[in-house]
Amino acid sequence: DIQMTQSPSSLSASVGDRVTITCRASQNIRSYLVWYQQRPGKAPNLLIYTASTLQSGVPSRFTGSGSGTDYTLTISSLQPEDFATYYCQQTYSSPWTFGQGTKVEIK
């Protein structure tokens, strides 16, 4: 299985801050990388696929980048509704494994 390592596991930030979350795969996943947001008590929500394509309806403050084994999710200006847990997932090779998650908390 491909291992996905996210960092940090948690972070504290203020409204308006720029936030960056990284995800590293144990092998080249050729940009088959997806980001999800999960608010407490809710199902995950797809934000970005193929590393950098914004899902329809997702605000443009979310951007994804990266290639090969290293990927990044950036929130350009954190909003109150963005406080949540974020997961990366590789969909290059089944099983489609997830990172352990990054919890974004209010400072």
Added chain:
Amino acid sequence: EVQLVQSGAEVKKPGESLRISCKTSGYSFTTYWIGWLRQMPGKGLEWLGIIYPGNSETRYSPSFRGQVTISADKSISTAYLQWSSLKASDTAMYYCARATGLCSDTSCYSRDGMDVWGQGTTVTVSS
């Protein structure tokens, strides 16, 4: 509107069997994969497996093969996840989600990820 609606919360005893469901609407059930995922209390997401209802092709994570069974009924656009003998360690939230993808003999890939999710089904296994 594309919707995946899961069955309600379950409380079971160890050793009991269980089947939970994921009823879909708003799209062609037979042309997308449906995946099942687990989230144990306070933990992250785990991918159990996927099924292509068009031909019932099913792929499992090695970690869950033999532990659960994934199936689908095209006539009612519904996917299922079932256990023959539950354990306390099966206590978790389970999600279904829609995905596009292609599979070879050995592996599946998806360009678009899992784009629509059910609301989740809580399964509690306790004596």
